Amino acid sequence: MVPRRVFLQTSLACGVASFAATVPGLRALAQPLPRRRSLHEMALDDPDLEAWRDFVEQMQASSREGQPVSWLGFAEVHGNLEQGFNLCPHGNWYFLPWHRSYIRMYEVTCRELIAKSDFALPFWDWTAHPDFPAAFGDPTYRGRPNPLYVEGRNTQTGAAIPKRNTGETVMERIYDLPTFEEFGSTRATGQTDVDAKWIKAHGVKGELEYNPHDNVHCIVAGPFMCSGASARDPIFQMHHCNIDRIWAEWNARGGEDSTDSLWRDMTFADNFIAPDGTTYSTVVRDLLVPEDLGYTYGLEKPRGRVVADPGRMLFLRSLVGSPSLMAEAQAIDATVEAGPITARPGDPASVSFRAAPLGAAKAADPQIANTLQAADIEPKRVYAVLRNMRPRLGSETGLHVFVNAPDVTAATPVDDNPNYVTSIGFFGARPIDDGPVHAGSAALVDLTPALRRLSEAGRLDGDDITVQLVPVGVRNETGAGDVGIAEVELAVL
Ligand SMILES: [Cu+2]
Structure with missing residues (x-):
């Protein structure tokens, strides 16, 4: 049942808003x-x-x-x-x-x-x-x-x-x-x-x-x-x-x-x-x-933006697991996958995709991206999809993600490092030994900005993309434990 007070508040608020909106000059009185x-x-x-x-x-x-x-x-x-x-x-x-x-x-x-x-x-x-x-x-x-x-x-x-x-x-x-x-x-x-x-x-x-x-x-x-x-x-x-x-x-x-x-x-x-x-x-x-x-951030009205194309949406949907759409999606673009792997504090995981999907090189090319953007076309992106990630020690551990880096450790600087991609947190994850095991979380990691940076610096050769994953303590060194990752997928979207 709808609680009466809430119902009244809501209908009153809606009534005022729509009434004021339809009668010129009244909005100012609200x-x-x-x-x-x-x-x-x-x-x-x-x-x-x-x-x-x-x-x-x-x-x-x-x-x-x-x-x-x-x-x-x-x-x-x-x-x-x-x-x-x-x-x-x-x-x-x-x-x-x-x-x-x-x-x-x-x-x-x-x-x-x-x-x-x-x-x-x-x-x-x-x-x-x-x-x-x-x-x-x-x-x-x-x-x-x-x-x-x-x-x-x-x-x-x-x-x-x-x-x-x-x-x-x-x-x-x-x-x-x-x-x-x-x-x-x-x-x-x-x-x-x-x-x-x-x-x-x-x-x-x-x-x-x-x-x-x-x-x-x-x-x-x-x-x-x-x-x-x-x-x-x-x-x-x-x-x-x-x-x-x-x-x-x-x-x-x-x-x-x-x-x-x-x-x-x-x-x-x-x-x-x-x-x-x-x-x-x-x-x-x-x-x-x-x-x-009933509240505002005082932001301007939305301005127009290119609406993502239906093919992109279809592919995104297939990517997160609607198997019936997979066949159609494959006609649009390609993904490759690897796994399972374990990233260890002393031994970061490194997943190489030799000859990444064809579109990856294009997506990483800043010139192509600029040309497309100028024509109001959303350029493709290269994503690493990390699935079912389970930090052994729970939420104390995070993951630093790099792409095509020569060698990475937990001490590798991330600010202003062109190979650094992002940092993943595991809010609410419990230690694996602590009670029933839940499915781990998944992340859609956009590699494109880093790849374009590397491409611009002439540091991207061929179609090989290597994703590196380093467990780090979120608050201190001792928080870092192993992170199991069921699957790493490279997708061009
Ligand atoms: Cu929250």
Whole structure:
């Protein structure tokens, strides 16, 4: 059943918006939407920050009484320390809309509990400000314990997230991805309908998820942030608000959300908790425009962008595992695969694709890419698809990816290294010896920017592509363990 209060709020908001939109001059009379702002632009006593502090404190007090509308009750929706993830999808195309709906639940509840109807969640913009924000890192605020502080975090006030995870180069790569599934993680492998079982099924993570999202979680860590219980750390909502903003920014730059009904028509049934304690559902297609949900990032209207061609979409779908499409896809382009392999800290894995698919050399040629882009044609990309990756020690380990590098170790520098591709995190992965073994995560790694760099420098010869994978500790040396990878696929998309 639809809880009455939520239904009223929603229909009222929709009514105002559509009415104002159809009657000229009325839009100006409507209340301005609360704007989500960057934490680093806020004074410590900014009203939204004060509201978040009070909200966290009140919600934590309710936790002690076991209320659903409480800090623990809300966090349980995402997961907990014992069982890991609960309702939250990771590693597939529901990752972005589900988390948009999830953090909005906090925003709406904060407005009501603190009686501040214009409250908007702040975001931690680690792209512009990788340093950990003082509002969350300082143990005390005005001489009292700070409710936003969590003891034991790895990251204290001012400590910075590395450039390789959230820096400009990474973000440009991510904003440049042409389709929703490459940007926001792919459909679940083999998905055929909108049954709820697909919400948590495995797809392939795009870089937004496996690099900034996963790595920021695990670099901040402490008792919660690298686990299913991460929403217990009050920085979680600021981190996910930034992920959400990046999605809106990608849209504003012309990125188009998927038009596939398997994505748009999925319902997150009774996944969320209203301020009165009743549960409610959301549907993906209603979660695509921030302004419809009662907040804004103040971004410009989307500008046009080349829509990815149907052949590309078909191939992408076949790549993530819809076997019936494989035959058709092979007529479009080729993939080659290798595996299984194990990457060890002292012995990185190296996978060579001799005579890579024909299109690879063309995709790596910057001149061809420029010519195509000038004609509004999306150039092909060379992807390494890493499937079923399982870090033996769990989320403490990450993977550095290189291409055609002469020799790599965990100490090989990554910044300004032309052979460096990206860094993969394993947010929420448990040690293999710890309980039941789950399927590992998968990543869609775009090799094209690195290949074009090498090609430009005259350092790419022939059609041989070698992908190198080096396990590293996410926070310290001892965190690095072996990573098993069931399959490495090289695909031209
Ligand atoms: Cu997350």
